[in-house]
Amino acid sequence: MSLSLAVSCAIFALIAAREWLPAWLKIWHVMLAGAIVLLASGEIAPPDALDAIDWNVIAYLFAVFSIGAALYRSGVSHSIAERLSRFTSPTALVAAFVFTFAFISMLLTNDAAAIIGTPIAFVLATHARIQVKPLLIGLCIAVTVGSMATPIGNPQNLLVATSGRLDAPLLTFLAWLLVPTLLLLALSVWWITRWIAPSEGSVAAAAAAAAADGSERMWPAVASSAVLAVLVVAESLMDALGIGPKIPLGLIACAAAVPTYLFSRGRLTVLKEADWPTLIFFVAMFVVTGSLVESGSLQAILGGFQDELGEPLVAAVVSFLGSQVFSNVPLVDMYLKLTPADDTATLMMLAAISTLAGNVFIISAASNVIVVQQAERLGGPTLTFTEFTRAVLPIGLVSVAVTAAWILGVGAVTGG
Numbered sequence: 001m002s003l004s005l006a007v008s009c010a011i012f013a014l015i016a017a018r019e020w021l022p023a024w025l026k027i028w029h030v031m032l033a034g035a036i037v038l039l040a041s042g043e044i045a046p047p048d049a050l051d052a053i054d055w056n057v058i059a060y061l062f063a064v065f066s067i068g069a070a071l072y073r074s075g076v077s078h079s080i081a082e083r084l085s086r087f088t089s090p091t092a093l094v095a096a097f098v099f100t101f102a103f104i105s106m107l108l109t110n111d112a113a114a115i116i117g118t119p120i121a122f123v124l125a126t127h128a129r130i131q132v133k134p135l136l137i138g139l140c141i142a143v144t145v146g147s148m149a150t151p152i153g154n155p156q157n158l159l160v161a162t163s164g165r166l167d168a169p170l171l172t173f174l175a176w177l178l179v180p181t182l183l184l185l186a187l188s189v190w191w192i193t194r195w196i197a198p199s200e201g202s203v204a205a206a207a208a209a210a211a212a213d214g215s216e217r218m219w220p221a222v223a224s225s226a227v228l229a230v231l232v233v234a235e236s237l238m239d240a241l242g243i244g245p246k247i248p249l250g251l252i253a254c255a256a257a258v259p260t261y262l263f264s265r266g267r268l269t270v271l272k273e274a275d276w277p278t279l280i281f282f283v284a285m286f287v288v289t290g291s292l293v294e295s296g297s298l299q300a301i302l303g304g305f306q307d308e309l310g311e312p313l314v315a316a317v318v319s320f321l322g323s324q325v326f327s328n329v330p331l332v333d334m335y336l337k338l339t340p341a342d343d344t345a346t347l348m349m350l351a352a353i354s355t356l357a358g359n360v361f362i363i364s365a366a367s368n369v370i371v372v373q374q375a376e377r378l379g380g381p382t383l384t385f386t387e388f389t390r391a392v393l394p395i396g397l398v399s400v401a402v403t404a405a406w407i408l409g410v411g412a413v414t415g416g
Contacts, residue, residue: 008288094138097121102185104117114367143367159329289333
């Protein structure tokens with residue numbers, strides 16, 4: 001076993017066992033430590049580590065996290081919470097919560113939706129006098145399922161969309177994945193309501209901590225969100241029509257973030273409150289996966305099976321299982337590096353199943369990590385590895401089966 005593979009396995013093991021480790025040890029600490037070990041040991045050289053980092057993805061996430069932080073500071077989160085609080089029925093409340101944040105994840109990535117949604121979960125739990133953990137778990141499920149439908153819904157979709165192997169990524173994702181996304185969101189609402197229970201203790205302190213002070217203007221962050229949505233749609237339409245050059249999504253997102261940094265009163269605070277731990281997690285993750293691919297360990301394990309990676313069904317199996325070991329974003333990053341496949345059905349399967357595989361373990365998706373870390377930062381309860389998996393695994397397995405069958409069916413009909 002190479003050092004790269006050993007470090008990758010150790011990262012997963014430590015994150016899985018985090019509930020029994022000191023509270024100060026965060027998930028991004030583990031990933032960063034793994035990257036440092038690989039760099040310090042010479043397993044990957046610094047120039048190769050820099051090359052392994054997808055700076056387009058990092059730029060996109062930085063911009064979106066900045067917009068998300070500004071939305072939170074301006075009171076958008078509390079405004080959304082007040083509107084959702086009007087639903088008195090637990091089922092209606094969960095449905096509104098799930099579909100709201102599924103939609104936000106489609107536009108601003110699941111990670112940004114997780115940042116905005118976590119404090120709202122505490123506010124709603126206090127208002128409805130219910131336990132907050134089901135809402136936190138519901139948020140994880142909602143942003144994962146919702147993010148599947150668009151190329152900017154999550155980082156792994158972004159990797160597929162920016163690989164240059166799809167024409168008009170936005171239209172392609174919507175055509176292939178919007179229908180199963182809506183079906184699975186309805187199923188998720190039914191599932192989450194089964195976990196709702198009366199509150200056994202107050203989360204009012206966390207809800208109070210979630211409230212913004214209202215000193216920040218709301219319109220710059222809202223304008224940035226609107227500009228981002230318009231630019232992404234425009235770029236996809238131009239790509240579909242063959243008009244103009246391809247514009248990196250990272251550049252588009254940074255341009256959209258300009259109103260936030262130009263007109264926000266607390267622009268330095270927005271910069272400070274961007275989700276730096278998650279950005280560090282991604283940078284370190286790219287170094288770890290780059291070292292793993294460079295070591296040849298995966299190629300040796302796959303053997304002749306590597307030639308089969310271009311098949312949709314193989315992509316489904318590898319995406320689901322591999323995401324549990326390496327997390328979905330590094331899995332997709334490695335998959336794209338290991339195969340030149342440009343079949344639409346295979347790429348849609350890779351994006352969709354790796355996304356839905358996030359509904360298994362906390363480490364399976366970065367958005368899960370964000371919810372857990374945000375909840376702890378607000379002083380709320382810790383979602384343990386075992387209770388998270390017990391709650392999300394059934395919906396995760398059903399989601400994967402439904403979506404894989406749908407993609408295979410669409411591929412058979414369209415010849416894609």
